[in-house]
Amino acid sequence: WKQSHDKDNTNRIKNSTENTSTICVSVCVFLQTILVGDSGVGKTSLLVQFDQGKFIPGSFSATVGIGFTNKVVTLDEVKVKLQIWDTAGQERFRSVTHAYYRDAHALLLLYDITNKSSFDNIRAWLTEIHEYTQSDVVIMLLGNKADMSSERAIRREEGERLAREYSVPFMETSAMTGVNVELAFTAVARELQQRSVQQPSEPRFQIHEYIDAQKEKSSCCRVF
Numbered sequence: 001w002k003q004s005h006d007k008d009n010t011n012r013i014k015n016s017t018e019n020t021s022t023i024c025v026s027v028c029v030f031l032q033t034i035l036v037g038d039s040g041v042g043k044t045s046l047l048v049q050f051d052q053g054k055f056i057p058g059s060f061s062a063t064v065g066i067g068f069t070n071k072v073v074t075l076d077e078v079k080v081k082l083q084i085w086d087t088a089g090q091e092r093f094r095s096v097t098h099a100y101y102r103d104a105h106a107l108l109l110l111y112d113i114t115n116k117s118s119f120d121n122i123r124a125w126l127t128e129i130h131e132y133t134q135s136d137v138v139i140m141l142l143g144n145k146a147d148m149s150s151e152r153a154i155r156r157e158e159g160e161r162l163a164r165e166y167s168v169p170f171m172e173t174s175a176m177t178g179v180n181v182e183l184a185f186t187a188v189a190r191e192l193q194q195r196s197v198q199q200p201s202e203p204r205f206q207i208h209e210y211i212d213a214q215k216e217k218s219s220c221c222r223v224f
């Protein structure tokens with residue numbers, strides 16, 4: 001499995017493990033979040049807005065496969081480190097993403113309110129997510145580009161209805177204006193932080209699962 005990755009990605013995986021152990025030395029909750037959804041819905045823009053508080057127009061063609069950004073948020077005096085993985089939505093990268101799904105605590109699933117097919121594909125994304133993630137993963141549905149009201153193709157109610165059907169929280173966001181961006185991430189962090197207080201996680205067990213997942217892949221199938 002590793003061999004089918006480029007060198008860069010392998011290094012990113014290694015770095016993520018190192019960061020986990022070096023930064024979270026004091027009271028710290030570590031949460032792994034993934035951004036998913038069709039290409040062009042604004043995943044990278046949303047992450048940049050959350051991380052840097054600004055909108056950089058134009059496509060981020062540099063997003064190839066998967067990469068992450070670390071962001072520490074403080075919730076009621078508890079430092080929560082979010083490691084946010086940004087995926088490329090292209091079909092050919094989906095198989096790469098599967099390995100990351102297993103370790104995710106949360107998933108932000110995006111569609112573009114001006115793009116009907118990105119909304120129609122949400123069901124397919126949810127099917128895939130349910131297949132590959134842990135059963136207690138937190139999923140949030142986001143209708144992005146809420147600022148583009150004149151080109152809206154999906155009404156807010158349609159997003160709400162779909163979210164209700166799958167029992168997931170929903171909000172409309174704009175990576176451009178920043179509306180609800182911070183909220184989307186902090187809501188997920190809060191939900192997870194509260195869970196972790198009630199039921200402490202077992203990081204060793206997760207690493208074990210992660211390694212097993214990689215083993216499975218290398219013995220059974222080629223990714224590309």
Ligand SMILES: Nc1nc2c(ncn2[C@@H]2O[C@H](COP(=O)(O)OP(=O)(O)O)[C@@H](O)[C@H]2O)c(=O)[nH]1
Nearest residue numbers: 039040041042043044045058060145174175176
């Ligand atoms: N108006 C508007 N444009 C956006 C928003 N989010 C992303 N975009 C634009 O949509 C395009 C795709 O965004 P990008 O972040 O690369 O999408 P990704 O493929 O899902 O990562 C780019 O041209 C962005 O500038 C938003 O909230 N509002």
Ligand SMILES: [Mg+2]
Nearest residue numbers: 043044060063
């Ligand atoms: Mg991107």
